Amino acid sequence: MTGARSLSGGALAHAVVAAGLADPDLLRAWTEEPTRLAAIGIDPAAVDLDSLANFAGLAEKVRQNPCRLYLPLTFRLLGLTGLEIKLFRDYAPESQRRRQLGLNSPMERVDGLANFVERWAMDDDAVGSLIRDVLRHEHALALLSMASPVLVPERRAVRLDGRSVPGHAGRTLVRTLSCDPEQTGAVIRQRVPDLSNIERGRWTFVYHRDTGDRLQVLEVEPGVGHLLLAVDGQASVDDIAIRLFGHRATAGSLLPAFDQLVELGLLGWRADPRGASCG
Amino acid sequence: MVGGDADGVGAVVGVEFGDGGGDAVADGAFGQVQVLRDLVDAGAGGGGGGGGAQHFAFGRGQWGWAGAAGGGCQSGVDDVAFILADSLDHNGTADPIELTYTICPQLSPDTIERVDENLRRLRGRFSVPIILENSPQYFSVPGSTMSMPQFVAQVAQSCDVDLLLDVTHFLITTSNMELDPMESLHTLPLERVVEIHFSGMSMQSGRWWDDHSAPAPDTAFDLLEIAKSRIRAKAVTFEYNWASSMPETVVIEQITRARELLAR
Numbered sequence: 001m002t003g004a005r006s007l008s009g010g011a012l013a014h015a016v017v018a019a020g021l022a023d024p025d026l027l028r029a030w031t032e033e034p035t036r037l038a039a040i041g042i043d044p045a046a047v048d049l050d051s052l053a054n055f056a057g058l059a060e061k062v063r064q065n066p067c068r069l070y071l072p073l074t075f076r077l078l079g080l081t082g083l084e085i086k087l088f089r090d091y092a093p094e095s096q097r098r099r100q101l102g103l104n105s106p107m108e109r110v111d112g113l114a115n116f117v118e119r120w121a122m123d124d125d126a127v128g129s130l131i132r133d134v135l136r137h138e139h140a141l142a143l144l145s146m147a148s149p150v151l152v153p154e155r156r157a158v159r160l161d162g163r164s165v166p167g168h169a170g171r172t173l174v175r176t177l178s179c180d181p182e183q184t185g186a187v188i189r190q191r192v193p194d195l196s197n198i199e200r201g202r203w204t205f206v207y208h209r210d211t212g213d214r215l216q217v218l219e220v221e222p223g224v225g226h227l228l229l230a231v232d233g234q235a236s237v238d239d240i241a242i243r244l245f246g247h248r249a250t251a252g253s254l255l256p257a258f259d260q261l262v263e264l265g266l267l268g269w270r271a272d273p274r275g276a277s278c279g
Numbered sequence: 280m281v282g283g284d285a286d287g288v289g290a291v292v293g294v295e296f297g298d299g300g301g302d303a304v305a306d307g308a309f310g311q312v313q314v315l316r317d318l319v320d321a322g323a324g325g326g327g328g329g330g331g332a333q334h335f336a337f338g339r340g341q342w343g344w345a346g347a348a349g350g351g352c353q354s355g356v357d358d359v360a361f362i363l364a365d366s367l368d369h370n371g372t373a374d375p376i377e378l379t380y381t382i383c384p385q386l387s388p389d390t391i392e393r394v395d396e397n398l399r400r401l402r403g404r405f406s407v408p409i410i411l412e413n414s415p416q417y418f419s420v421p422g423s424t425m426s427m428p429q430f431v432a433q434v435a436q437s438c439d440v441d442l443l444l445d446v447t448h449f450l451i452t453t454s455n456m457e458l459d460p461m462e463s464l465h466t467l468p469l470e471r472v473v474e475i476h477f478s479g480m481s482m483q484s485g486r487w488w489d490d491h492s493a494p495a496p497d498t499a500f501d502l503l504e505i506a507k508s509r510i511r512a513k514a515v516t517f518e519y520n521w522a523s524s525m526p527e528t529v530v531i532e533q534i535t536r537a538r539e540l541l542a543r
Contacts, residue, residue, distance in 0.1 A: 010389040011365055013421045018364035018376040040367060042421055051418035054484050058417075059380040068492070068523045079493065085483040 008041070016042050020052050024093040027053055057089030064088065064095075066106040067113060070142040073181070074135045076188050080195060081127050091116050107146050114139040129178050130198065134188075137181040137205070140173045141217075144209040147171055159259070164269040166240075166258050167233035170210035172266060174225040177203050181217075208266055218264070227257060228266065236272060359394065359434060360384060360414035383416040383452075386423040386430040395438045410473060411435075412443035415489045416452040427452045428466035435468045442468065444510065445476035446499040451487045464502070469509035477533070478518040492522035494529050500536055507541060515541070 007015050016037070020027040027049065030037050034044035061084050068075050078084040088095075091113065098104075098112045117135050121128035150171050180203055187197045204225040206218045220228075230240045237258065241251035261267040360381035366373040384390045394411075401409050411434060416427050425433070435442055444467070453460045479493025495517065515537050519525040 007365055007367075009422060010385040010387055010393065013385045014361055014364035015367050015376070017382060017420060018361075018378055019367045021378055021382070022376045046421040048418040051486065054486060055382065055417050057484070058488055059378065062380055062521065065521050068521070072523060075492065079481060079490070082481070082483045084481070085486075085488060089484075 012041060016040070016047065017052065020047075020049070021056050021059060024053075024056060024096060027056065028093075053089055054085050056092045057085040057087070060088035060092040060095055061085065064109055064113060067110050070106065070110050071113075071135060071138045073185050073188055074131065074138055077131055077134050077184075080188065080193055081131065083127065083131065087117070087120065087131075090120060107142065110139060110142055126200070130184070130200070133177040133179050134181060134184060136175050136177060140175050140205075140207040141215070143173065144171055144207055144215055147209065149213060150209070150211055159255075159262075159269045163271055165234065165236050165272045166231050166262070166267045167270050168228075168231060169262075169265055169268040170208055172228055173207040174229050175205050175207065176222070176225065177205060179203070180219075181205075206266065210265055218266075224257065224261070227254070228261070231267060233270070234273060359411050359431065381414060383414045383420060383427070385420040386425045386427060388424070388433075389422075391430070391434055391437055394434050398438050398440060408441060410441045410443050411438075412445050412476065413448050413452070413467075415445070415448040415455075417455055417486055417488070419456070426456065426458055426463070426466075428458070428463040432466055432468050435471050440471075441473045442471045443474040443476060444469070444472040444506070445478070446502050447476070447478045447480050447489065447495060450496075450498060450502065451480050451489060454487045460502070461505075464506055469506050470511070472506075472510040473512060474514045474516065475503065475510070475512050475537075476516050476518055477537070491518045491520050492525075494519075494525070495533060500540060503537070504540055507543075512541060 020030065030044075030047075031049050031053075037044040037047060075084075078087060094116055095112060098108070103109075103112060114135055117132050121132035123129055178200055179198055180201075184198050187193050187195065202222075204220050204222045206220050206225065206228060207215070208218065209215045226244060227240070230243050235243065237254055238248040238251045241248045241254055244250075258267060262269065361384045362378045362381050363375045364378075366376050398409060398411075411431075413427060413431050431442065434440065449463070449467075450460070452458065453463050477495035477499055479490040479495055480487050481490040481493060482488075517530065517533060517537075519530070
């Protein structure tokens with residue numbers, strides 16, 4: 001900032017405001033060490049740094065408008081809870097780094113925001129965790145709808161005893177949420193929503209896009225979610241039993257669950273790529 | 280912008296849609312806006328020629344056109360705001376900092392001079408009238424010596440320019456800066472207002488904020504009711520270009536309300 005003192009009047013005031021908005025780290029440095037402002041000829045008491053940081057939140061919110069198409073409930077909820085400015089103010093520094101890396105497509109913006117909110121929202125914060133989980137839901141839908149068509153090896157609906165491993169039939173995501181997105185959406189979309197009507201608890205949802213590009217959301221038992229996450233197209237049922245329960249003795253009891261998931265179109269059977277005997 | 284028919288109201292009612300992504304031009308009339316933007320960049324962002332310590336730019340993303348049926352109103356519009364400023368590392372060669380969003384400038388005679396300079400430059404480039412829009416104010420910029428209504432009044436007088444009154448920006452400014460709304464309204468040279476803007480506003484983190492994803496509040500219409508006898512609006516624009524959608528019933532209800540209000 002060697003030449004900053006050559007500015008004066010409105011030019012200096014505008015330069016300070018613009019620099020603070022363009023560089024969240026600089027804004028933080030001024031907040032922690034106000035004498036740095038005095039060093040460039042600005043009375044620290046004359047700059048409302050907190051409001052400036054909030055304005056950076058507004059600018060960041062507007063910058064994320066392309067996400068609204070994919071996250072309509074999340075943005076509506078943020079507006080209703082009055083947390084847009086706070087969230088985007090907190091996100092601004094990380095978002096700036098992502099932009100500098102060229103991560104600017106709408107989906108990259110959605111990914112960045114979703115990943116940030118996973119860290120931003122605490123489990124014991126009822127409102128924050130609600131925002132996080134509505135975002136988790138919409139992010140999962142966006143990921144599947146934007147993903148390229150899945151090409152998977154042919155899978156059979158019928159298990160070949162001893163020579164089959166389960167694999168995903170299409171793309172599958174599993175999310176654990178503290179709200180039911182359908183019920184939450186119904187509340188949020190009301191003209192005058194009462195957020196206290198949103199039911200909280202613990203739900204597990206499977207988001208599935210099949211090879212025909214049909215997208216569905218299924219509510220499942222938590223154990224089913226774990227089962228689906230353990231399937232990788234390589235592991236046998238024995239391997240999965242060991243992974244989940246520490247021993248293969250339970251493999252037989254998993255088979256009916258696998259058969260149900262195959263029936264639902266979420267999984268298929270294929271020959272064990274390692275040629276090992278299993279299930 | 281979707282233009283409506285004047286229908287005897289003497290005003291065109293428009294609704295702005297579009298992505299409003301902040302990095303893009305937030306208006307429907309993309310062709311015209313792009314041309315304007317290029318010209319303005321060439322003129323205002325040229326690196327501080329003419330002793331230019333400060334770049335008081337007419338914002339890239341905030342150009343709007345109100346194309347009136349029957350040639351009622353066609354003018355270039357911009358916020359009285361800045362989006363380019365010198366770098367603090369300024370040593371004569373550093374690029375100015377370009378923001379992605381307009382922000383209220385220092386409200387001072389120094390800034391009014393710069394507005395006058397920029398306006399003269401723009402007027403030399405366009406055959407249509409240029410009108411200026413009041414920006415929302417969220418905090419006071421260091422060195423400000425007047426309120427936003429006083430600033431707008433002085434700009435209108437010094438630059439002999441007509442105005443676009445963004446009713447929501449006005450409400451945001453008076454609320455955030457704790458100004459008396461009625462006194463502020465009377466400070467504005469309302470007889471110079473030829474276009475009206477409406478958008479939503481939201482209270483967050485202790486301040487009121489512009490919100491183009493929410494409907495304009497009732498207070499915005501109440502304010503227009505008070506001001507309408509002094510203004511001669513040729514166009515009304517509803518700026519709902521942040522939301523991916525806005526309920527059609529809300530849009531129709533508000534357009535009808537504005538038309539009836541201005542027709543009375």
